[in-house]
C-alpha cells in the first residue's frame with residue numbers, strides 16, 4: 001500500500017492548482033454563469049490543452065487511459081477552487097460510457113470532440129419517478145424500419161445539460177418482436193429534431209436541464225451500449241463517478257475549512273481574535289477530524305472500484321455516506337463560524353456549502369446510499385455465522 | 387401542577403382559529419407556506435387585519451394596545467396564526483422596539499410611536515450590528531454627536547433586516563467616547579430612513595433573496611428628542627431587547643407548522659413506488675424531530691409560566707439554540723425528502739406552481755431557498771455560541 005501521489009499525479013495536481021490560482025476567479029465565474037448557461041469556453045479549452053479531457057479516454061481511442069486515482073487528483077483541486085466545469089459529466093462519465101461503446105466511427109468522432117473540448121456531454125438518466133434508480137424510467141426506444149431508433153420520454157435534472165452538445169440517454173429498448181424490455185444507452189445530439197431543452201440554474205450556480213424527447217428519430221448507430229450490458233456498464237461508470245465526486249467534495253471541504261480558519265484568525269471580537277476562543281478552536285478540530293475521516297473513506301472507496309459489483313456498490317455507498325455527513329457538517333459550520341458574512345452571496349464560503357449540497361444529491365443522496373449499503377451488506381447473516 | 391389545557395383555553399383556541407382561518411387571504415397563506423421573505427404589502431395587510439380585530443400585539447400591556455390575554459392564550463394565538471399560514475408580522479416594531487418604548491421611552495414617545503407600530507403604519511428596522519461589531523455589540527463605532535438642537539449620526543450598519551422598506555430605524559450609537567460603552571457610553575436613536583445622509587445597499591444572501599442590507603449613515607441630522615429614553619441608557623436597553631428576542635426565537639408555532647407540511651410532502655414524494663414517508667430512516671428522522679419539538683414546546687410552556695425566574699435568561703438562550711437547530715433540521719429534512727429536486731432553488735420566479743423545473747410538484751417552491759436562509763437562524767439574534775457563553779456564565783458562574 002502507498003497513499004502518496006506518484007510523480008505524474010503530483011505534476012497533474014500542480015497544473016490544476018496553477019489553473020485555479022491563475023485563471024479561475026470564483027466571483028467572476030458565478031457572475032458569468034448567472035448571465036450565460038455555459039462554463040467559459042476559454043477555460044474549457046485550457047482543460048483540453050492541459051490534457052485533462054484526454055485523461056479518462058481509453059488509449060485505444062486516443063486517450064491517456066488514466067486511472068480513477070488520477071481523476072480524483074483533478075477533481076479535488078477543482079473542488080477546492082469551486083470550479084464549475086462540466087468535468088464530471090464530460091471527462092468522467094462521458095469518457096467512461098463512450099469508451100465502453102463499440103468503436104464505431106460515430107463514437108470515435110464524439111470522443112475526439114470530447115478530448116479537444118469541442119463536445120460537451122451530459123448524462124440524462126433521471127426522470128420524475130426515478131429518484132436515482134437507473135431502471136425506474138419510462139423513456140422508450142423503439143426500433144423503426146431497419147436502421148432507425150425513435151426515442152420518447154422526459155428526462156429531468158440533467159446536470160450540465162444546459163449547454164451539452166450531446167446527451168447520453170438511458171431508455172428502455174423494446175425490440176420489434178416484443179420480448180423483454182431492457183435498459184440501454186443512446187447518444188442524442190442536443191440539436192436533434194424533437195429534443196426540447198429547458199434550462200435552469202441549480203443552487204451551486206451551475207446549470208441543469210429538463211430534456212424532452214418527442215419522437216426523436218436517430219440512426220441506429222445512436223445506440224451506445226446495448227441492453228445486454230448497459231446496466232452493468234452504467235452502474236460501474238456511476239460508481240466511478242461517485243468517487244470522483246467524493247474527491248471534489250473533499251477538496252471543497254478542505255477549501256472551506258482553510259478559509260474558515262483564516263477568517264477566525266483575522267477577525268477580532270471582544271478585543272481578541274476569534275481563533276483564540278477554545279470553543280471555536282474545537283469546532284475547527286471537529287471539522288478537521290471529519291475531513292480526514294472522509295479522505296480515508298475516499299481512499300477505501302477508490303481501492304474497491306474494481307471489486308465485484310456488489311462489493312463495489314457497498315464500498316462506494318459507504319464512502320458517499322461518510323462524505324455526505326462530513327460535507328453537511330463542514331459546510332454548515334464554515335458558514336456558522338463566519339457569522340453574518342457566511343450568509344452573503346458575494347462572499348465565497350456559502351458557495352462551498354451549496355456545492356456540497358448539490359454533490360450530496362447527485363447520483364444518489366444520503367438515504368439512497370444508506371439504503372444501498374444496507375442491502376449489499378448482509379449484517380444479520382454475518383452475525384448468525386459468528 | 388395542572389398539566390392540561392383548560393376548557394377555557396380550548397374554547398379560546400376555537401375562537402381564535404375561527405377568526406384567523408377566515409381572515410388570512412389564501413394567496414398570502416401560500417406565500418407564507420413557501421417561506422420566502424415576506425413582502426411589505428403582505429405584512430401591512432395582515433397587520434391591519436389583526437389591528438382592526440385588536441390583536442396586533444397580544445404580548446403588549448393592555449394600556450398600550452395589548453389584548454390582556456394570559457401568556458398561554460398568547461401562545462395559543464401564535465400557534466393558530468402559524469397553523470393558518472398567516473405571515474409573521476414584522477418583528478422589529480412589534481417585538482423589539484415596542485417593548486423598548488413602553489419600558490424605557492418618555493410619555494411623548496409612547497404616545498407618538500406605539501400607535502403606528504400597532505396599526506402597521508410604521509415599519510422599523512434594527513440598526514445594531516456593524517462590520518466590526520457583531521457578537522461584540524458593545525463595540526459599535528457609529529457615533530452620535532450633539533450639535534445645538536440636533537444629533538449628528540455617522541457610521542455604518544450591516545445585516546439590517548428590512549432596511550430597504552422600513553420607514554424608520556432604531557440605531558445603537560456611541561454618545562460618550564470617554565466612558566466604557568457598557569457604562570453609559572451608548573444610546574439608541576430613532577429616526578426616519580429617508581433622512582438626508584442615509585443610504586441603503588442590499589446584501590443578497592445565499593438563498594439569493596434580499597432581506598438584509600448595509601446602511602450608511604453620513605452626517606445624518608436628527609432632532610434632539612430622537613433618543614430613546616435617556617442618553618447613555620443604550621446598553622441596558624440593548625440587553626433588555628436581546629433577551630426579549632430570544633424567547634420568540636424558539637419559533638415553536640412555525641416549526642410545528644413546518645413539521646406538518648413536511649409530513650404531507652413526505653407522504654406524496656415517492657421512491658420506486660414507495661412513499662418516502664414509509665422509508666424507515668425518513669420516519670425515524672421525522673420522529674426524532676417531532677420528539678425534539680415536543681421538548682422545545684414544553685420548555686416554552688414552562689417558560690411562559692415561570693417567565694421571570696432567576697434562570698430565565700439562560701433558559702431563553704437554551705430555547706434559542708434548540709429552536710434554531712430544529713428549524714434548520716426541519717428545513718434540511720424537507721429538502722432531503724425532495725431527493726434530487728433539492729438541488730434547484732425553486733425561487734419566487736418559479737412560483738407559479740404547475741410548470742416547475744424538474745417536473746416538480748408545486749409544494750417544492752421555496753423549500754430549498756428557505757433551507758439555505760435558515761443557516762442564519764443560528765447566527766442572528768445572538769449567535770448560538772454566544773448563547774452558550776451566556777448559559778455558562780449565568781448558570782455556572784463561569785467566565786471565559
Ligand SMILES: Cc1cc2nc3c(=O)[nH]c(=O)nc-3n(C[C@H](O)[C@H](O)[C@H](O)COP(=O)(O)OP(=O)(O)OC[C@H]3O[C@@H](n4cnc5c(N)ncnc54)[C@H](O)[C@@H]3O)c2cc1C
Pocket residue numbers: 267269270274277279280336337338339340341343511512513514515517519520521522544545546547548598762765766767768769770771772775
Ligand atoms: C439574516 C440575518 C439577519 C440579521 N438581521 C439583523 C438586524 O436586523 N439588525 C442587526 O442589528 N443585526 C442583524 N443581524 C446581525 C447579527 O446579529 C450578527 O450577524 C450576529 O450578532 C453575529 O455577528 P457577526 O456576524 O459579526 O459574527 P461574529 O461576531 O464575527 O461571529 C463569527 C462567529 O464567531 C462566533 N463567536 C463570536 N464571538 C465569540 C466568542 N466570544 N466565543 C465563541 N464564539 C464566538 C460567533 O458565534 C460566530 O459563529 C442579522 C444577521 C443575519 C445573518
